[in-house]
Amino acid sequence: MTRPSAPSARSKVRRVRELARYDRSSINAILDEATVCHVGFVDDGQPFVIPTAIARIDDHAYIHGSRVSRMLQLLVAGNPACITVTLLDGIVVARSAFNSSMNYRSVVILGSGEKVIGEDKKIVLDAFTEHLIPGRTADIRASRPKELAATTVVRFSLDEASVKISEGPPSDEKSDYESDAWAGVIPLRLKSGKPQPDPRLKSSIPVPTYISKRKT
């Protein structure tokens, strides 16, 4: 679903507003390319920011982890949270330090978590596996009831999500274009290396196509 959505007062991007977007297709594209997010929550007045895996299904972003995690316990209790995803695209090398910056695409989701229970939990955990490695779930056993019970899954609505995208070449002061310093962009990208077999892997098992051909 693509729709232009109006930001709430608190989800409205404050700095450099011309880089902001609020439409669902921009949000989804960034979340679907992400491997991890950073989760912000408050415990006794102190903010904490913890990295964890993220997956999206329809209009929600999901995180998961151990049932005994302090973070997840605070989130399922309804405490306010912020989920941020950042894809780093490049270093913007301007002709001055002041105008140098980064190219990136980020999503900031505000809201409170909602605990996922019952059959939905299985669906979401499979989505995490498929998000990171499409084709993997068909190759492994199903999660066991004990494993499902040990895992907490929390979802966040994308209603209060905002996108910020910084792209393109540097923008320099007029007088700096006379500079003899090189200027441009150094692209950055998270890339996969050669799969490293577990030392305990049976020697007859080759790297499956869904791993060797995995897009990164």
Next chain:
Amino acid sequence: MTRPSAPSARSKVRRVRELARYDRSSINAILDEATVCHVGFVDDGQPFVIPTAIARIDDHAYIHGSRVSRMLQLLVAGNPACITVTLLDGIVVARSAFNSSMNYRSVVILGSGEKVIGEDKKIVLDAFTEHLIPGRTADIRASRPKELAATTVVRFSLDEASVKISEGPPSDEKSDYESDAWAGVIPLRLKSGKPQPDPRLKSSIPVPTYISKRKT
């Protein structure tokens, strides 16, 4: 300076404590490899998590940005913050979804910011440039007083920093080692691509060695 340091009650790692470290050399190595951090702060009870560049000098981590940034204004006012750096090293492909995970190195810094003023500001801003592109400062003009005035620099002590490192092959349930599913690690790494010259670059300026040979 390398020293084993004891964590404070709130900076002690909660989950999977055997992955935790608190020594300064582990902290420094991760911060010095990082391009961005995620800054957590609280505004009217709502946590926010915002990505920004990070640089380290000695016993402090530094962030910077526009003087009018809400985040920086809250931080220089002494509000509690959390600065998190995450280096993603791989996808751990276990024989079950439950034991699959990520390899990563992360630093979580708790504390309050301290505004950097005077001559120190120049030194820190140069450190940001050199952190991302060693050799760059010699090639560009110095920051102007107006630019320095428009920039806020904030530093955080590393006294309440903790490290978490997850590495190595999957750890599976005993019975799962009989599985015929492939298992291992897909390494991940942030890599630089070919530098893209600014369309407005004078054609006589080649890519300098400090950029073409930049380590990533």
